Amino acid sequence: YTWPSPFDALEDAYTVSSGFGSSGIVDEVTPCSQSPGSGSAPGRQNTAEWLRTAYHDMATYNSTTGLGGLDGSIGFETNRPENVGSAFNTTVSFFAPLQTAQTSFSDLLALGVILAIKNCAGPSVAFRPGRIDATEAGPPGVPQPQESLQTHIAEFARQGFNATEMIALVACGHTVGGVHEVDFPQSIQGAITPDNPDGVVHFDNIATQYINGSTVDQLVVGFNHTTNSDAAIFASDGNQTMLGFAQSNDDFLSRCGDLLGRMLNTVPASVELGDAIEPLPVKPYQLSLVFNATGGLQLTGNIRIFGTSAAAAATNPADMPVQLLWTDRHGETSPSYSTTATWGSFLEATSLFGSIQFFDINAFIDPSAGISSFVVDWAYDADGPLTKSDNGGGGFPFQDVVIFQRVNSCHGAVNENSTINAVVCICLRISSHTPELLRL
Ligand code: HEM
CATH class of the missing domain: 2.60.40.2440 (Carbohydrate binding type-21 domain)
Structure with a gap:
């Protein structure tokens, strides 16, 4: 696109990762293992929490009605049983101050996931802007580990992914982070220690370890067979997809890039996404x-x-x-x-x-x-x-007809009527020679 554009702020956030002019998004996921609160929550990982949040936001999509998808509705749905854990509120709180009229929460979340994955040496995913935030909760529909394989297949079909894509997308998602005992005691027990206060057991090298039998994924080898959803999903095509991923990491990364892009671009049918953003030279x-x-x-x-x-x-x-x-x-x-x-x-x-x-x-x-x-x-x-x-x-x-004067403008705090008193000054050129300062 050419400058100026409604997507300028998102292009800045995409392009400038740290230092002058940066949004702070990449700093929040650097290093890749960075946990919330500038590292004060060991066992938690911002990258993993943003990715899981994006999936849970999208997972209520209904491809028949075109409703739901990545629309920020997760912010209204964090107390549902299908959204267990602090990850969702922490993620929403991080992005909230970055929201503006030009930057929706859902665009920021999609962008955050793309930057975080890239920063963790994951696949490159194009960022298409234009998501519009929901103003209320949508219907529930996030897959849960105790559900049957048939239910999972049906849920992914509703979201627009076939059974093979389901295996691949779950494998992609379950490469970062892990299962936390504090949130899923039905799947893990005895992992909580002073060094691991949330009792996280990481997914680690998902395809290779699954195929060679050394996986520690608690949704594959957990003590509770009912919640071993990854075991049922990964084996559902006779291990063909996971075998392919274990044999070729390049293939795994490229499939992940495609599917994560589709996941992030699953938006309500009424939303039209813009072209992928590339840094302006x-x-x-x-x-x-x-x-x-x-x-x-x-x-x-x-x-x-x-x-x-x-x-x-x-x-x-x-x-x-x-x-x-x-x-x-x-x-x-x-x-x-x-x-x-x-x-x-x-x-x-x-x-x-x-x-x-x-x-x-x-x-x-x-x-x-x-x-x-x-x-x-x-x-x-x-x-x-x-x-x-x-x-x-x-x-x-660059126009000089009506110019906002930041130095002459000010505003108070939000008062009890939820309004803000503001003095907005603009410099108005009323003739070609004499700019005039106007107070609104
Ligand atoms: C049948 C489908 C799925 C089920 C049942 C499922 C279940 C789970 C469970 C139980 C956890 C542990 C959460 C915790 O303890 O904090 C988890 C973690 C995670 N899931 Fe899934 N998941 C599914 C699909 C996906 C997909 C498709 C993605 C993304 C593409 C994804 C991304 C993640 C991530 C990144 C984590 C780690 C979170 C963290 O460490 O904070 N999941 N999942």
Whole structure:
């Protein structure tokens, strides 16, 4: 897509993994074994909890009616017997502060699972945005370990997965995390120790160990045969699927990637997902125009440059030339309409998908000429040939007609009537020469 887009915030969260401009999602699952509360809950694993939460949210989907699917309804369903454990509330609480009008909980959860799996050296799964959150609980329907194989097959069929896909999806899901005695004492006993307060027994290397007979998966070899659902599911095609996975890890990863993608993209029939997000090579970040006390206009914000080449990985961002050239509101350009964006160590950031650098903009714009768009000329080498990034041809659009003034705006806390008192200031250009500050 071209900038700006309703999916800009999700593209940022997808692309920027840590450091400047990051959402904190990847930090929450780094290292792969990271447990909730910055590691204060041993035996629990955020990656596993997000993946299980996404599956339980999706698992109520009905492919006949098109209702349910990944729609965030899990937030209203955490006290159901089919949703045992703290994982669901912990996951909902982590993503809640990241929700905005542009970022639904269900999109953030799907994105979180994709980033977490990638960060755990799992398969790459494309992220398609556009999920809409439910406003109430849906019907129940998450498979439970004490149910029969026939019930599980029927539940997966309702969710849109055939019997072979059921085996593969369960095997994929049950590669991270494990079964916790505190939540499933009917399946595990005696695992709780001071070092393992939740009594987790990990799934570990699911296909290989299942086939060679060394599995510790408590849903295969648990003492309670009634809750050994993985044993029944994995054996349901004469072990063919699991045998294939044990023989080829590449095949296992690629099947997992496909099926997890389908799982995350199972949404209500009324929801249309957008195209898969790919990191934009050059993108403005948090641009703002500030109307200052002396009547000037100050352009601030950042330019982000992303690449996957060897040059991108090897560059020293302090040496990179990054130049903004803008067009005024009359469509004119002039040699004076340019500024250099600069790097500083506070702008350091990383991406799971390549190399990323941010540069700081701080430029004066003549209020009588204004700004309507800009292009970015840049290079990885100090004296390398410049690349012109013009946002697909038209430049990066930036209007100076109505400008939100963050520094002059404020709001109070939510009061007893569930409302917020706010003073919103905008700078309005009422003639081509005199920007005016307006209080709403
Ligand atoms: C018949 C289907 C399934 C049954 C009966 C089932 C059952 C269970 C049970 C009993 C646990 C232990 C939970 C705990 O103690 O915290 C568990 C864990 C887990 N399940 Fe499933 N599951 C099924 C399918 C799936 C699928 C399709 C996925 C994802 C693709 C999945 C992902 C997970 C994950 C990631 C965990 C580990 C959670 C953690 O460590 O916190 N499960 N499952």
